[in-house]
Amino acid sequence: MTPQAGSPTLEMVAARAGVSRATVSRVVNASPKVTAEVVALVNTAIAELNYVPNRAARSLASRKTQAIALVVPESTAKVFADPFFASVVQGVAIYLADTDYTLNLLIASETKSDKTRRYLLGGNVDGALVVSHHSGDHSYTHLGQALPIVFGGRPISPDASAGHYVDVDNVSGARLATQRLVDRGCRSIATIAGPQDMPPGVDRLVGWRDAVTAAGLDDGLVEYGDYSPDDGAAAMRRLLARGVPIDGLFAFSDQLAAGAYAVIREAGLSIPGDIAVVGYDDDAYAATVSPSLTTVNQAPVEMGAKMAEIVVRLIDGEHVDQATIMPTKLVLRESA
Amino acid sequence: MTPQAGSPTLEMVAARAGVSRATVSRVVNASPKVTAEVVALVNTAIAELNYVPNRAARSLASRKTQAIALVVPESTAKVFADPFFASVVQGVAIYLADTDYTLNLLIASETKSDKTRRYLLGGNVDGALVVSHHSGDHSYTHLGQALPIVFGGRPISPDASAGHYVDVDNVSGARLATQRLVDRGCRSIATIAGPQDMPPGVDRLVGWRDAVTAAGLDDGLVEYGDYSPDDGAAAMRRLLARGVPIDGLFAFSDQLAAGAYAVIREAGLSIPGDIAVVGYDDDAYAATVSPSLTTVNQAPVEMGAKMAEIVVRLIDGEHVDQATIMPTKLVLRESA
DNA sequence: ATGAAAGCGCTAACAC
């Protein structure tokens, strides 16, 4: 119980176990070529001393940081307000908690984006994860040459240099949602779509159109909005104003559906009686609202975990496909 | 433009600037005693070489990590699903982005809580932040002796050893909410309270009671729930079943209020006409629902920033009061 | 004000 300044070092463990520092290092790093007896000896010393390896020293010597950066563009700072991204972060963190990697959370403000760049290139991390609202915002794409990077969301135009990414299958998610409407007998299915300048908006529209035309229905009932309840309400109003009867609605987000709900009620129509509706995201609102909303769940936690799994494999030098698409599932509730 | 393996080192900068490594180090660390000319010289070399100091080496030599851990107990993994915590995390991250500290996000699973402990004590970080749903869960409290720690949320029974914490003023938040009801003329104000085994629940009840009794009203209209919409609905049903007229309701969370909304409508009562209601949290639901919900905003982003500010000051050896209480504000909307 | 030199705690050849 000799009082020691600071924490015990590898050298102290070596002394106590009566072996060399190299051997202790081997044990700590689970090298296969160390006698079982020696391993036991060393582990005992480690336990007695309550030894914890010093990361800085380890990184310096091994030239590995055992750290992974999670970059969140500040414009997307609401990321955390968005349950989808919050869950992605959670998935990443939980996955990494089971590895020896540490997670460095970075808020990359636009103004000093090269502070982030320097950080990533400065040898502070072994790899990086980038999540953004603007899946097109791959301003870090070219860093992919310098260190393993995995993006959340598909780049606008995926080319060879776009790097690795994990995306959600928006096309089939939307198709699933719309098919549900078809299956329950809807014959006039409208959609409140999102902006067409970003992949999710484009893909979901494709999915909706796929299902609608496959069923031999009209694919003209489209109005656009920007994922907010207000936009959803406005779009629904325009849809109703067309004068054509509508018996099914697919909204590109639960928030958009929220706005539509209000307008449908105002019009004296019932859900799902007169109009069945399906949303997208499976956010907190979906389960809470009345009637509860049938919606598409994108398994964001799994997506985050997958992203983390991929950087780690990339760091280990493994080959990983450029694109990884996560499946979506339909959550049936009362609205459709 | 000599091709160099890896990134430029301090030594290379020194060579290029024609000074010693010590001098470069001084410039990098903004030491006051270096001639302006030399500083300029060195900075030029740094810029030309695109030099970025190696963190590991720096930590090893200085015995500082320039990193702060943000610990999130896994039981609270839904933290990210909870807008309040998500915002706290955001506040922390944004604050630290402006400092030289790096943020290490840790999900501490109960099962291997000492992996976390070892990490914190292993010299990996200079300080730590702990946020938890169970503000009573201060299982890391005693680590406060070993390194600066700041908790989010007040400990069950704050004593000298409880360490530093930042909390929201739940008492006055609840008082504010209830007073609003009093001010608009409600004479029979009920509350759907949260569990009384945690500080927020206790404090908000105190605040409600304060305001209600100060107005000379009955303080018996209390029912409990666990912050979910379902519990809110059940509690509201019990409240209505009492047979006493109610014209005002204070719910301990917006989710609780969501449940109450449904029941109030079922009963054919209007909001705020028959019953005015005030929630707590100002979550996404509050603004979306109809009528929009008057609620208490706890400024979670500011709370996160404050926590970060405090650890940094603690790390710098400054004295900081054990408790820091953040103010809350009432957000007026349609429901009250 | 600047330089020389001695490590910080660990890993990684290379010997044995």
Place this chain on the structure above:
DNA sequence: GTGTTAGCGCTTTCAT
């Protein structure tokens, strides 16, 4: 299988 020996890139006395 285990020990020896160099560093990894930086900070920091201590001289000058």
